[in-house]
Amino acid sequence: MxxxxxxxxxxxxxxxxxxxxxxxxxxxxxxxxxxxxxxxxxxxxxxxxxxxxxxxxxxxxxxxxxxxxxxxxxxxxxxxxxxxxxxxxxxxxxxxxxxxxxMVCSWAGSLACADGISIIAGTGSMAYGEFAGRIARAGGWGELFSDEGSAHWIARAGLGLFSRMSDGRAPRGPLHRLVRERLSLQEDLDLCQVVYGELKEQRSRIAALSRLVSEAAAHGDHQAQAIIDTAAAELVEMVDAVRRALGVADGQEVAVSYSGGLFGDDGPLHTPFAAALATRGAAYRLAPPRxxxxxxxxxxxxxxxxxxxxxxxxxxxxx
Structure with a gap:
């Protein structure tokens, strides 16, 4: 066993x-x-x-x-x-x-321990791959200055967008209303008390706020959608970095699979990630996790x- x-x-x-x-x-x-x-x-x-x-x-x-x-x-x-x-x-x-x-669990599961690259986007993010006996990883340096494309990264970007909307530095879209409603803010600045006080800046609790960005994008908030699209692009950059580190020859197709809540049935990343990966031509084959x-x-x-x-x-x- x-x-x-x-x-x-x-x-x-x-x-x-x-x-x-x-x-x-x-x-x-x-x-x-x-x-x-x-x-x-x-x-x-x-x-x-x-x-x-x-x-x-x-x-x-x-x-x-x-x-x-x-x-x-x-x-x-x-x-x-x-x-x-x-x-x-x-x-x-x-x-x-x-x-x-x-990251090894995600790779081993999505590709059943076969050669290829796995991208993970949940609370945090990173890419890991194995090819011809070589291994490599990219991303996953922590939420303070990395974890690009993760739920925490999306949430942080969404909170920043809310602050710009509140200040008038960005046009107000659906995200502004959703944040106020879901976090029960009486005033916009009450967000500081929620994030620094109630949530205590905890990684997992902040990451959960990424759902507000996804929902705002679904309601037609183009600025929120731009955050989601950028997240997908960041994840593809990680895949590219792992491919280079593995020394895969040009023209060699590599299987890419995925895991994490942001790729789930109600996650926002599957479609934009697939589209961003497709821009790399025949370098990759997107494989559903096994x-x-x-x-x-x-x-x-x-x-x-x-x-x-x-x-x-x-x-x-x-x-």
């Missing part, structure tokens, strides 16, 4: 599969972003989530052949690596696991254990 954990800035998914491609149990829990919830918060969440998935499957941690823990911000602060790497041992009671960045990132994590665990799933088992898992 193989355990996959797809940690995120807002929620964390758990899945346990077997070598035949059967999903034995799944569970969803809270944030794994240690910068926001602390190491103790991540440790408690992982213990709770693993206990839930083991109980649902009727197994114990000892029954797990290998596990992959995909964690947000993993590898971006070397002083935190030892603590992050030790967290699963406390939960599993053994060393048959590997920790890595959650598996959810959490199943990708479990699939990657099997691969790293040296016992990758067979083609038949993979098809069973995908179905």
């Amino acid at each position: 193989f355990l996959g954990i797809d940690g995120g800035g807002t929620k964390t998914a758990f899945a346990l599969i077997d070598s035949a491609g059967n999903v034995l149990a799944r569970h969803q829990d809270s944030s794994a972003y240690y910068i926001e919830v602390g190491m103790a918060g991540v440790a408690a969440m992982l213990a709770r989530g693993c206990a839930a998935v083991f109980a649902a499957a009727g197994v114990t941690a000892a029954d797990v052949s290998f596990a992959f823990f995909g964690l947000p911000a993993y590898g971006e602060d070397r002083t935190a690596l030892a603590q992050l790497n030790a967290l699963p041992r406390a939960v599993l009671g053994h060393d048959r696991y590997l920790c890595g960045n959650d 598996l959810a990132p959490v199943l990708g994590a479990a699939l990657y665990a099997a691969r790293r254990a040296g016992t990758p799933l067979s083609t038949a088992a993979l098809e069973h898992l995908a179905n």
Whole structure:
């Protein structure tokens, strides 16, 4: 059996599969972003989530052949690596696991561990790819100065647009009304109290405001739509950067897939991202994701254990 954990800035998914491609149990829990919830918060969440998935499957941690823990911000602060790497041992009671960045879960799921590039756009954003044994990533430097095209980035741009609309530096569109209504602002400047006070500038809570930008765009706000289109263009730039880092030859087609809430059924990015990627000509082939990132994590665990799933088992898992 193989355990996959797809940690995120807002929620964390758990899945346990077997070598035949059967999903034995799944569970969803809270944030794994240690910068926001602390190491103790991540440790408690992982213990709770693993206990839930083991109980649902009727197994114990000892029954797990290998596990992959995909964690947000993993590898971006070397002083935190030892603590992050030790967290699963406390939960599993053994060393048959590997920790890595959650970008690997998205790539492994969307492309089923095949060569190609995965773009992630959720609370944060980044691109990750593997090709001919090489690996590369782009973006994902954090919300303060990166994570372009993510929900946090879109929300931040939307809040900036609201301030310009309020000041008269930009024409007032539907976004202005939506922000006032949804955040119950009596005066426009009350937004500062909401963002800095109520929301405490927390990454995941700010990211949730991206929905207001998407809704405004759907209501015909051209300035809000421009934010969405720019987000899609930024994500394509990340794909291009990963392609160059992988050393893919000119003219070689590369599969590109995607994951994250902004690419979901009610997300705003699928159409503009596909359009922006199409401007690159035949360099890319847009591929719908085959598996959810959490199943990708479990699939990657099997691969790293040296016992990758067979083609038949993979098809069973995908179905």
